[in-house]
Amino acid sequence: MLTGVVFDIQPFAVHDGPGIRTQVFLKGCPLRCAWCCNPESHAAAPELRHHRARCHTCFQCAAACPSHAIEQGADGLPRIDRRACAQCATHACIDACPNDALAMCGTRMTPDEVVAAVLKDAAFYRNSGGGVTFSGGEPLAQPAFLEACLRGCREAGIATAVSTTGYTTPEVLDAIEPLVDLFLFDLKLADTAQHAFWTGVGNEPVFRSLATLASRCPEKLVLRLPLVPGATDAPQNLATLVDRLTELGLGAVQVAPYHGLGADKYADFGRAPPMSPPPPDAPAVRAATVALRRRIDAR
Numbered sequence: 001m002l003t004g005v006v007f008d009i010q011p012f013a014v015h016d017g018p019g020i021r022t023q024v025f026l027k028g029c030p031l032r033c034a035w036c037c038n039p040e041s042h043a044a045a046p047e048l049r050h051h052r053a054r055c056h057t058c059f060q061c062a063a064a065c066p067s068h069a070i071e072q073g074a075d076g077l078p079r080i081d082r083r084a085c086a087q088c089a090t091h092a093c094i095d096a097c098p099n100d101a102l103a104m105c106g107t108r109m110t111p112d113e114v115v116a117a118v119l120k121d122a123a124f125y126r127n128s129g130g131g132v133t134f135s136g137g138e139p140l141a142q143p144a145f146l147e148a149c150l151r152g153c154r155e156a157g158i159a160t161a162v163s164t165t166g167y168t169t170p171e172v173l174d175a176i177e178p179l180v181d182l183f184l185f186d187l188k189l190a191d192t193a194q195h196a197f198w199t200g201v202g203n204e205p206v207f208r209s210l211a212t213l214a215s216r217c218p219e220k221l222v223l224r225l226p227l228v229p230g231a232t233d234a235p236q237n238l239a240t241l242v243d244r245l246t247e248l249g250l251g252a253v254q255v256a257p258y259h260g261l262g263a264d265k266y267a268d269f270g271r272a273p274p275m276s277p278p279p280p281d282a283p284a285v286r287a288a289t290v291a292l293r294r295r296i297d298a299r
């Protein structure tokens with residue numbers, strides 16, 4: 001049976017697409033943006049989260065773990081051998097914790113289960129012009145599951161959006177595109193070496209996907225730029241991005257200021273925190289927005 005891994009379903013979302021929407025967050029992403037505030041989205045498989053802020057260091061979890069995967073770390077908190085957790089069949093630590101400090105992040109679901117969850121708020125979509133938005137992670141990284149979810153939503157009359165990095169193959173894009181009403185497409189860096197430096201991967205697949213959508217269905221594209229000080233906000237990057245958009249016949253870009261939240265979550269998954277530049281202030285966001293608009297208007 002086809003299943004996918006979902007790490008959150010949020011009703012009544014209003015930022016990622018028109019109207020009132022349900023956002024379905026699929027787990028797994030091929031990028032590792034240095035500013036990412038969603039470490040729970042990175043790995044494709046379900047994984048154990050230790051909410052450190054809730055932990056009272058009672059170590060009942062360690063006593064319950066059949067693999068002896070938990071010991072006390074230098075900071076006094078549980079240190080978890082996550083290689084053991086990846087093989088674990090019991091997750092006994094979760095039940096043992098009296099403070100809800102341990103939980104699995106990511107649930108295996110069938111497409112029918114996702115569609116049923118989305119349909120709960122169908123009346124709100126109808127009244128507001130909303131629908132469902134699949135996000136991540138990178139939702140295109142679970143192509144068969146995403147396709148089945150989109151098809152089910154379409155058949156139920158629900159408008160569909162996909163929030164994507166564009167980092168995928170032509171085959172996946174060909175299969176998904178006809179089932180999507182709106183692509184919320186994140187652009188980051190125009191130079192592929194810079195893109196690889198800041199996100200871990202080159203940008204060739206991103207611009208290949210963008211070119212395909214620009215030629216096939218430009219009306220479905222909403223372009224967004226996360227504004228990250230010292231990374232995406234460089235004048236040269238903004239200028240080159242506009243040049244590349246011009247070549248593709250594309251226009252407006254929404255500026256989404258990086259907010260700097262989420263760094264604390266990395267430790268919950270046993271990972272080092274990312275680079276955390278200070279968020280851009282309002283004048284910096286205005287300046288980038290104006291710079292983009294001027295170049296677009298001047299074409």
Ligand code: SF4
Nearest residue numbers: 065069085088092093
């Ligand atoms: S998930 Fe399993 S192996 Fe990992 S700490 Fe919990 S009980 Fe132990």
Ligand code: SF4
Nearest residue numbers: 055056058059061097
């Ligand atoms: S059982 Fe829960 S509260 Fe106690 S040490 Fe483990 S994670 Fe922390």
